[in-house]
Amino acid sequence: MNAENVSLSLETPTLHDQHGRWPQAASVADFRRNLAAVHERIAAACRRSGREPASVRLLPVSKTVDEARIRLAYAAGCRLLGENKVQEAHGKWEAMADLSGLHWSVIGHLQTNKAKQVARFATEFQALDSLRLAEELDRRLQAEGRALDVFVQVNTSGEASKYGLPPEDVAPFLRALPAFPALRVRGLMTLAVLSAEASRVRQCFALLRGLRDRLRQEAPDGIGLDELSMGMSGDYEIAIEEGATVVRVGQAIFGARSTPDAYYWPAAQA
Ligand SMILES: *Cc1c(COP(=O)(O)O)cnc(C)c1O
Secondary structure (H helix, E strand, C coil), X not given: CCHHHHHHHHCCCCCHHHCCCCCCCCCHHHHHHHHHHHHHHHHHHHHHCCCCHHHCEEEEECCCCCHHHHHHHXXXXXXXXXXXXXXXXXXXXXXXXXXXXXXXXXXXXXXXXXXXHHHHHCCEEEEECCHHHHHHHHHXXXXXXXXXXXXXXXXXXXXXXXXXXXXXXXXXXXXXXXXXXXXXXXXXXXXXCCCCCHHHHHHHHXXXXXXXXXXXXXXXXXXXXXXXXXXXXXXXXHHHHCCCCEEEECHHXXXXXXXXXXXXXCCCCC
């Protein structure tokens, strides 16, 4: 075996072959077990890359999961949940207002006309990708007397179907954001290509990290670029090896979704 084969065989694989096979969590014990397993994999990925496990935040993604199961996840300790669609997130926020300390992160593309809803209830928004949206969010947040943690979404896969700014547009975009004081910019977010080929997935994450490292030096005052939100059930270990500080994990915690990914990302491949 030559050196190239050795390094390939040691490469962290994607878990995309698990797609559709994650078991459904149906009890508090199931959630505790799934959360512990994900935390253990996070810790192992951190060890491999010389990082502190505490430097990675796990954001459980509860899209399509009904209220009853979300209450079980809450009982197992989840306090911040990610949702792709604002309508669904808003409904869950209203339905579970009795759960103290439960917060919502909106991680999916947002139309400007729905900024008002996000401004009302979300504590975090990870898919900022236009100045019109930034302006509208800022205006609505100021009216509510609130602030919002935001991530700028970047299209690192070059797929036309993916949301997010092209990498070369991110620097001028960041320079415009200080005009919106209710937005607390925390970092960058991306979705890798949905491929079983680990090296292609890794490239997307490495691109986001490189971009962040370069832009951090010239970031305007008040624009934080400490966070890198990247990695989901199928690829979060690779993302951590490439510097993720937030991993957005749904199916590995809640169980497989029946809704196809194409519902969230037009033309996504399984
Ligand atoms: C659904 C979703 C995730 C989580 O995907 P899983 O495969 O369930 O881990 C991550 N990020 C975004 C933007 C999502 O919509």
